């Protein structure tokens with residue numbers, strides 16, 4: 004027979020809500036009176052007293068009614084409304100749906116272990132989802148109705164996942180889009196660009212240790228540089244493509260992208276200037292040759308063919324001189 008709180012209290016001759024001290028003193032008084040050493044016919048009464056006391060020590064001393072009036076069955080997730088006796092722990096809770104019984108404390112522990120998240124976006128496809136009790140049980144995988152990816156409820160907030168921002172393959176430095184399993188560390192990180200698998204830990208270590216500098220200035224020749232992933236690995240020497248000097252990334256001043264753009268525009272202007280000067284010089288040379296040949300052919304013989312040739316050269320030379328001059332200005 005299962006003992007109830009009411010029975011136990013009656014056995015010890017106690018009122019509805021005794022204190023811990025009242026229970027102990029009532030038990031001691033009864034036990035010394037009923038001890039089998041004094042009268043062996045009291046044995047069953049003695050044992051009953053002991054049992055009642057043990058029962059109260061376990062559950063009954065917790066005084067008062069449970070504040071919780073509604074629970075969820077830890078077995079079938081049915082919604083339960085608790086009776087007064089159940090809230091008082093006088094009896095176990097029996098689920099009317101699955102007929103299983105459990106103690107109030109077990110029910111409360113289950114209830115408080117449920118995630119408080121009732122809605123959110125799928126961490127894989129970002130579809131908004133609602134979560135029933137079933138999905139809120141800790142450690143349970145939830146399948147997204149939209150993308151069929153499986154995830155845990157706490158991952159709704161990105162908890163325990165690598166961020167959704169671009170990360171890079173530690174072998175070929177290509178940016179990678181990680182799936183949920185990879186973000187969770189459930190499997191190695193696979194890069195389809197170089198067909199390499201990287202251990203999760205190694206991958207995270209690589210990505211978190213990368214220098215935040217993405218652009219800067221060569222500390223030797225001051226040329227503006229962009230730093231791709233491969234040069235952002237700590238303690239790795241970078242070779243300047245202009246002066247061929249090697250330096251560490253920390254030694255290069257971090258620049259804004261505006262400064263880099265300015266420097267590129269500068270370079271473009273420089274190239275135009277050089278091109279213009281070359282064209283101007285070439286035009287000058289051709290022009291000079293044309294004039295000299297014309298002058299010689301004038302003074303020696305009268306030949307129509309050379310006129311066409313030399314006037315062509317003069318025009319060509321003049322054209323380059325003017326175009327080159329315009330490029331330089």
Ligand SMILES: [Zn+2]
Pocket residue numbers: 076077078079080081098099100101102103
């Ligand atoms: Zn149930």
Ligand SMILES: [Zn+2]
Pocket residue numbers: 125126127128129130147148149150151152
């Ligand atoms: Zn999804």
Ligand SMILES: [Zn+2]
Pocket residue numbers: 172173174175176177194195196197198199
């Ligand atoms: Zn790769």
Ligand SMILES: [Zn+2]
Pocket residue numbers: 221222223224225226243244245246247248
């Ligand atoms: Zn340099």
